[in-house]
Amino acid sequence: QVQLQESGPGLVKPSQTLSLTCTVSGGSITTGGYYWSWIRQPPGKGLEWIGHIYHNDDAFSNPSLETRVTILMDRSKNNFSLRLYTVTAADTAVYFCSRVSGGPYSGRFDPWGQGTLVTVSS
C-alpha cells in the first residue's frame, strides 16, 4: 500500500523559497502510469492544485503558479520535491502531496499525504 509523507520547514520568510519533500513508501515513483502531485489548502479555504511530475520528468503546473514552481523527482530516494519561489503571506497553507492515476489533468488523487502547514511570515 503506497503511503506519502510531506516534510520541510513550517515557517518561511516572505520573498524566500518554500521547499518541501514528499517521501513515498510502499511503491516506486518510477512506476509508469502515475503522476506525483502537490496540492495546497489555505487555512479555512478550499483545495488548489499546484502541479505534478511524471516518472519521465514531464512536469505540469497550475498556470496561476507556474512561473514560481519547480517540481523535481529524486529516484534514488524515492521522493519528489516542491519549490515555490518568492513566497508571500498568500502562500500560507497546508501542503499535501498525492499520487495521481489517469490523465495529467483529469486523473484522480489517491492516496494523499497527511499534509504539512507552511506559514509565510517574517
Next chain:
Amino acid sequence: QSVLTQPPSVSGAPGQKVTISCTGSTSNIGADYDFHWYQQLPGTAPRLLIYDNNNRPSGVPDRFSGSKSGTSATLAITGLRAEDEADYYCQSHDGTFRVVIFGGGTKLTVL
C-alpha cells in the same frame, strides 16, 4: 472563486439522503472530462470518495454515489450517518486552461 461551483453547506438528519451539486461548464464537466469527489474530515487530508464519475474505491460504502447531468455533477449520500459530517470537494479538468480544478467545497452537517 472556483470554476466548479458547490453550495457552501448542506445538512440532513441521520438516515436521510442529501445531495451535493458541483456546477461546471462546457469546458470541464460538460466536456465529458472525468470528475471525482473527495471527503475531508476535520483536520485530516482529503480522501478519494468517488472516481471517474460514479465509481467507489475499495472501502467506500455504497451509500455514496456520483452522477452527472449536462455541466453538473452530483454526489448523493443516503442513510446519512454522524461520521459523514465533513467537507466534500469535486474535482475535474478544465480544458480551456489545461488545469486541474477543484470545487470550493461543501460542508455537510448531520443534524
